[in-house]
Amino acid sequence: GVKIHDNLNVCPWCNRELERADHVLFNCNFIAGFWKRIFNWWDIGWLAAKIIGSCKSMWLTSIAVSCWSIRLARNEIVFYNKVLTMDTLIFYSKLRALLWVRAAAEECRFQERLWWLYPYRCGLSNSGSAGWCFPPLGCLKFNVSGVMRDKEGIVRALFSGPSVACEVESVELGAIIIAMDVFSDIGWKGSCFLIVEMGSREVFNLILKKSKLDRIRVCARKLTFTLAEAGGNEMADALASAGISRPCLFKAWW
Template sequence: MLAIDRVSTKDFLVKRGVHLQNIMNVCPWCEREQERVDHLFFKCNFIVGFWRRVFNWWEVGRKMVSGNFEEFYSLCFNVKLHGTRKSLWLIAMAPTCWSVWLARNEMVFERKVLSMDTLIFHSKMRALLWVRVAFDECMVQERLWWLSLSKCRFDSLNSKPVTISWRYPPHGWLKFNVSGMATEEATGCGGVLRDEEGTVKALFSGPCDAIDAYLAELGAIITTLDVIIEIGWRGPSLIIVEIESQVAYNWLLNKDRRPWSQQTIFTDMERTQACVDEVAFSKAKQHGNEMVDTSTTTGINCRVMFKAWR
């Protein structure tokens, strides 16, 4: 749609006689210029900064995206990457553009306020999901995916695998890794659902209402159960919910250890769990939750919960 200039921006709709009730024809990023497709995706100062960070993440040089889609496509196609990395780069650009449009829709229709860091996180997460779908035989070092792609290895399943600490679930099972985190200012949680081949099926990241990291971990478990219900999961695969906190894990195993002040939370959790097919809890090994740790750290700085599944 970008290539043929058929994206339904406000300017596009106005030129076709659509009356926008209670919506001003301005860019949601800068709130000054008209919302034209070239400005929304490439020319707005906010988006120019976004693309600069994306290009720096891929370490493809100091590229400037300030034209139309044709110039953007030419720029992306001519970056100095080769082989698998070039293919992954081109694949990742589609969900990155898609993330810009989805963020725009949330700002226009839901009145949400999205920061640059949130937009970057969403685009990286969607790019990872698309890469996994397009390259079924590709193993990605998830921890380095978020930090530095130049150091991130992309190996074939048929070659010597990259060193990973995450443990695959048994055959016929899914694993939902979850985590909660707390700082002096805020708390957040995150979760990633993967199948027996390590393919990401669902994820969430965002703030949670908790006073410490242990209760944030419980909040992550409750959100996990909610996501499973929202997905409408019904199938032969059973689900392992793997958590980081030994304290929270002990609470799940032994009701006598649960703090009395949090009995309402545990009651709600058990009620929600009863609505889900068989779920088993386990404790994550050290460094076995890297992708979730990243999403949890990001979730602390978000204003709303981000959820996605396929």
């Protein structure tokens, strides 16, 4: 969107230079720092970006999404006075790019766990997804590391953030509660069957015996718990790793 007030709008990042597309998207010192981190993330130089093979499409998608993320962040500042930190802007850009790449290459194997640190190592192949079991027709599956997919494997909701708990079991129980809160906030409660997939056998056995989550069981009339295969949901693993360094919880659905 374009804010129409006068012809002398200043850059929302530095509040000094006149707002021009080249300045807002590339030349402002704040945005120059953003691009430096994006290029360092891809381990390439600004003037020597030579990427070939399957990584090229991921790289081009990442750059396009980064420009879009800058524009969205600019609109948040201008229209809603909502300022994003550099770390948050980087996180949103990486997350959006991950979702775009995954949607464009849904028939390919994509190493999502490497995305946050080494995107150029992710690679694409036609070997299919390892370990991922699609939920039955009319069901949704929520991996407690933060990803909900529908019967076609399409991501419909996700969350990522730090945990105050130290024990693995407590962290996973907390993630289950967050997953149920997200499911309730979406408004799908009672309208479809929800499968909550977890990686801890200890937590899985605890729930089967005497669950501490009785209060959230009533939030969904159709709810079941399953044990995930190792490496079965790489996006969930990636979000869990990224969440460690986040200052607060991030939730989104569509």
